[in-house]
Amino acid sequence: MNANMRTVPDMPHFVALAVAGGSSLLEVAVPYDVFGMDRSGLADPWYDFAVCAPPGAGIGSWFRVSTPHGLDRLVTADTVIVPWSHDVEQDPPADLVDAVRAAHEAGARVASICTGAFVLAAAGLLDGRRATTHWMHAGLLARRHPRVQVDPDVLYIDHGDVLTSAGKAAGLDLCLHLVRKDHGSAVANALARRLVVPPHRPGGQAQFIPAPVPADADGGLGALLGWALERLHEPVTVTDLARAARTSERTLSRQFRAATGTTPLQWLLAQRVHRAQELLETTGLSVEQVAERTGLGTAATLRRHFHRALGVPPDAYRRSFHGGSRPAA
Template sequence: MGTVAVVATDGMLHFELSVACEVFGSAPAGVDVAWYDVEVCGSGAVQVGRFRLEPDRGLDRLARADTVIVPAWADVDEDPPADLVDAVRAAHEAGARVASLCTGAFVLAAAGLLDGRRATTHWAHTEVLAARHPHVEVDPDVLYVDNGSVLTSAGKAAALDLCLHLVRLDHGSSVANAVARRLVVPPHRAGGQAQFVAAPVPSRDDHPLAALLPWAAERLDQPLTVEDLARQARMSSRHLGRHFRAATGTTPLQWLLSQRISRAQELLESTDRSVDSIAEATGMGTATTLRRHFNRTLGVPPDAYRRTFRSRPAASLGDGHRHRQF
């Protein structure tokens, strides 16, 4: 899928840089697709966190990359280097897809790439980003924002979510899931999920939602209601809502909708089932309802989503297909 240029310059953090190199550096076992050619680019030897690093290429290489990843910027009180800002801007003007991880958004903002766009960064720095760059619509409550050729993520784990999102855009859900399995992380978290929740995953067997979530996920074809979920969990609807908000950062109905949309994406990617059939299989009822929610959530109707997959060669793992960004 072309060249991924990962920026490395003094003042960047090693975690997000490592995440990008890990996700894009090699194809997961059993996947036979054209993988990324990763290059670490910077202006000579740099200090990345506590480590000294010698980049593969200079910053001028960004303008010839297909995707540019800008890792987290350590000191948001300092302006990023002018040569880095210029190189990122030139890459975007040359047609590269540019993505920032965590506070790397400050570099994109300095390059003018976020003006008039919705963007995010680590929740602790969203107010600073908004104050310094008033033309950027800063959203502090999401994991990542996909604007097509410009993408931004929140901190740490959300950087991994965005990188997996890019793999999903390029290769389809089957390949992205294979990468996630290799990394032992959840395969897909929607960008609109909240950045901070008190208990992101009900990890204990005795958690009130530990059995309910998989139970509901296996019954997406059924017209589940909040009352159905509450009855299965043996609690009131109000009590269930509090547990959902604490564990997932969203409401039971919003969680159900996101699961239905995700399942619809998988079926559109991997089967030839009609939109009516997929609507029934995901509990949407009718194709009209599925199209409305799908378009509202992803910004593209299910028919166009499927055509995008069918326009590129199929990946060999499962039935996933490559697709472009929306």
């Protein structure tokens, strides 16, 4: 479980959605769908969820929030999510800023969706840190808060206690990322399948795809990615990918960059690390066996890439999910 969790063991992690008025309906619906619906079939306990808002708060221009929880309830939350909540040309509501700051000071993990980053910045939570928001508003955020290192080219950024994400779809990526941190890759992937979305988009992926990926006779890049995912246990290389796609490596790299914001090699490494996470969480395979089954070859190679991607070695990652014990092989 995540080190920032404040809940008592075996008690649900409390997620509070801070709505101060003017929020987008989708940015409210996404956290509810991930954290507010009963998903105890995936992990038990699932999350405790509440919408927190001042009296008369609205969503869009036509929907009024009816909740018994005011913004003062945020201070009791384990995670606070702040969606787009105001016209960014104006300062964010002071009561919302104060409540978010108080929640963070009390130990909550605070995450923003889209221009919710303006609230976190006003609360001083982003000073001296990298942060992101929707690319259309990144320049304004940087000008208004010069101590924030604004990065408009990523989907989300995770500092552990503070997270920011780009537009609406990136908010779903961020929510799934939180589930992955709290409950592991297998649970997050199962939830993604229920939501019919990709199981994992890395936070460093580009926000904006400038051009569509050209389709080819083999069904386009999507078919190639599926082909590669079925062969992660094999030493698949970029040359193999290009050969399977019946194109040159240069053309393949250009298509990958346009579609995913990354290179074929980086994508392969990321998928192998994700597969290693699942195996470490759900099996008793040794690190050497996990390395073989993910196509990374040796335990040393797995440890190097795993630590680079997640900041912890494979053995420590497994212990965080199993309390030092190893699941059955």
